[in-house]
Amino acid sequence: MQIGIPRESLAGETRVAATPETIKKYLAGKHTVVVERGAGAAAHYPDDAYAQAGAQLVDSAQALGADIVLKVRPPNEQERRHMKRGAVLVGMLDPFDPAGIAQLAEAGLTAFALEAAPRITRAQSLDVLSSQANLAGYKAVLLAANQYGRLIPMMMTAAGTLKAARVVVLGAGVAGLQAIATAKRLGAVVEASDVRPAAKEQIESLGAKFIDVPFETDEEREIAQGVGGYARPMPAAWMARQAALVAERCRQADIVISTALIPGRPAPVLISAETVQGMKPGSVIVDLAVERGGNCPLSEKDQVVEKHGVTLIGLSNLPALVATDASALYARNVLDFMKLIADAEGKLAIKQDDEIITACLMCMDGKVLRSA
Numbered sequence: 001m002q003i004g005i006p007r008e009s010l011a012g013e014t015r016v017a018a019t020p021e022t023i024k025k026y027l028a029g030k031h032t033v034v035v036e037r038g039a040g041a042a043a044h045y046p047d048d049a050y051a052q053a054g055a056q057l058v059d060s061a062q063a064l065g066a067d068i069v070l071k072v073r074p075p076n077e078q079e080r081r082h083m084k085r086g087a088v089l090v091g092m093l094d095p096f097d098p099a100g101i102a103q104l105a106e107a108g109l110t111a112f113a114l115e116a117a118p119r120i121t122r123a124q125s126l127d128v129l130s131s132q133a134n135l136a137g138y139k140a141v142l143l144a145a146n147q148y149g150r151l152i153p154m155m156m157t158a159a160g161t162l163k164a165a166r167v168v169v170l171g172a173g174v175a176g177l178q179a180i181a182t183a184k185r186l187g188a189v190v191e192a193s194d195v196r197p198a199a200k201e202q203i204e205s206l207g208a209k210f211i212d213v214p215f216e217t218d219e220e221r222e223i224a225q226g227v228g229g230y231a232r233p234m235p236a237a238w239m240a241r242q243a244a245l246v247a248e249r250c251r252q253a254d255i256v257i258s259t260a261l262i263p264g265r266p267a268p269v270l271i272s273a274e275t276v277q278g279m280k281p282g283s284v285i286v287d288l289a290v291e292r293g294g295n296c297p298l299s300e301k302d303q304v305v306e307k308h309g310v311t312l313i314g315l316s317n318l319p320a321l322v323a324t325d326a327s328a329l330y331a332r333n334v335l336d337f338m339k340l341i342a343d344a345e346g347k348l349a350i351k352q353d354d355e356i357i358t359a360c361l362m363c364m365d366g367k368v369l370r371s372a
């Protein structure tokens with residue numbers, strides 16, 4: 001089949017869905033590949049490299065007109081118009097946006113949203129949420145360190161000793177754990193909170209302190225286990241106890257990295273406006289949950305703002321700031337997914353009994369099959 005790699009059109013989206021490395025693999029898998037000119041430029045994969053890998057460089061309409069289109073973001077209206085009915089679309093298509101999925105169905109696309117893949121061992125190599133959240137957690141700490149008017153590590157100098165920065169990480173999933181590891185590598189004193197009891201051991205194994213919000217009822221303990229590795233909304237009483245503890249830890253902190261999310265829901269509010277008011281001047285909050293409403297009501301999407309002397313970084317697409325590596329990992333995720341839907345002859349073979357395929361398949365033949 002012919003695979004098309006268009007250039008991403010969303011503002012600030014610097015990633016690309018295939019790299020010269022994965023193009024070679026598609027060609028070895030008996031596909032042909034067309035790449036829109038400039039598709040990889042923002043991620044530092046030049047057209048020449050795609051051509052050398054064996055891709056044909058084309059214009060936007062030709063890349064979108066392929067049998068299988070690999071993207072990072074959902075196609076906009078204009079892009080959908082260039083796509084063939086019956087074409088396969090693979091990307092991060094936002095399964096929690098029913099209106100967006102309905103548009104893909106109306107366009108007659110067979111669309112796979114990779115974010116919907118189950119968190120099972122077999123799906124790890126195509127887990128786009130993990131590959132991208134890992135980079136976001138790393139970059140969040142570097143952005144905070146850059147913004148912070150002090151140093152991160154303890155430093156003894158002839159002119160006196162500088163204290164190590166105190167970093168609080170809220171939410172210890174993939175992004176949070178990488179943020180903890182990165183902050184530790186820079187020499188910070190780190191503590192972290194998560195609702196899932198399993199996170200305690202992971203936080204401590206990275207050398208950080210677990211901020212323990214004890215459970216007071218069996219219901220709280222049961223809900224905190226989550227579903228399929230994901231968190232569920234906690235009862236109000238637990239959230240209130242957590243908020244009090246988080247406020248206290250934030251008052252001591254220099255940097256707060258918040259990553260707490262609950263799939264398909266607005267992000268839980270963990271850092272209230274009052275908590276920000278109580279923080280030290282010059283401290284920094286990076287709100288990685290900003291796209292889902294934010295863990296802090298004062299953070300603003302895609303803005304860096306200062307409120308009550310605290311800088312709030314609300315950039316929503318941190319992987320796009322490390323586009324070369326983010327694209328390399330994403331492209332490998334997509335390649336691994338493609339192995340599930342194409343046979344050795346490069347023909348489509350969508351196995352409807354494969355749980356990864358059924359979880360990701362959002363629409364086909366004009367019908368919405370599921371939204372997550």
Ligand code: NAD
Nearest residue numbers: 119120130171172173174193194195229231259260261268
């Ligand atoms: P996520 O991005 O959905 O959420 C980030 C974190 O926020 C989660 O750890 C969640 O528990 C936490 N959170 C939610 N509400 C909170 C609150 N009120 N206070 C504090 N923290 C709160 O999660 P994720 O990073 O996608 O990871 C989810 C889980 O999936 C993790 O357990 C991760 O280890 C697991 N995982 C498994 C696999 C696999 O086995 N294939 C792959 C990747 C991730």
